Amino acid sequence: MPRCLKLAPMTDTTIHTGRCFCGEVRFEARGAPRFVSNCHCESCRRASSAPSVTWAGFADAQVTLTGASLRGYASSPGVIRSFCGACGSQIAFRGERWAGETHLTVCAFDAPETLAPESDHFEAEKLPWSALLGASHR
Numbered sequence: 001m002p003r004c005l006k007l008a009p010m011t012d013t014t015i016h017t018g019r020c021f022c023g024e025v026r027f028e029a030r031g032a033p034r035f036v037s038n039c040h041c042e043s044c045r046r047a048s049s050a051p052s053v054t055w056a057g058f059a060d061a062q063v064t065l066t067g068a069s070l071r072g073y074a075s076s077p078g079v080i081r082s083f084c085g086a087c088g089s090q091i092a093f094r095g096e097r098w099a100g101e102t103h104l105t106v107c108a109f110d111a112p113e114t115l116a117p118e119s120d121h122f123e124a125e126k127l128p129w130s131a132l133l134g135a136s137h138r
């Protein structure tokens with residue numbers, strides 16, 4: 001997931017809350033995300049059993065876990081994908097290539113409609129029947 005360095009204005013005090021399916025894992029992200037994008041890579045697909053995953057990237061300092069601890073899975077070298085140990089919802093992604101950032105699954109937020117994706121990544125791995133964002137959505 002390449003990132004665009006669109007840093008949050010310091011005045012943005014929005015608190016985005018979210019949770020896993022069962023509610024044991026809860027989290028908050030403060031302020032605007034650095035990016036929101038759809039990832040079509042095979043790893044995201046397998047981790048979620050869905051054609052793509054929409055991620056919101058935040059600085060680590062913006063993110064607070066407020067519920068149960070996440071369980072982690074090293075899906076590739078330097079990458080940890082984290083999920084609820086009770087219900088299995090995929091919640092977070094951290095990778096050495098994105099040091100200092102926590103990427104959260106947009107659909108685990110309580111108001112995912114407020115975090116619209118701006119871009120597609122790993123389009124080369126996209127399933128042929130899975131749609132990319134139209135230009136009108138950018």
Ligand SMILES: [Zn+2]
Binds near residue numbers: 021
């Ligand atoms: Zn859960």
Ligand SMILES: [Zn+2]
Binds near residue numbers: 040041043044045
């Ligand atoms: Zn991916």
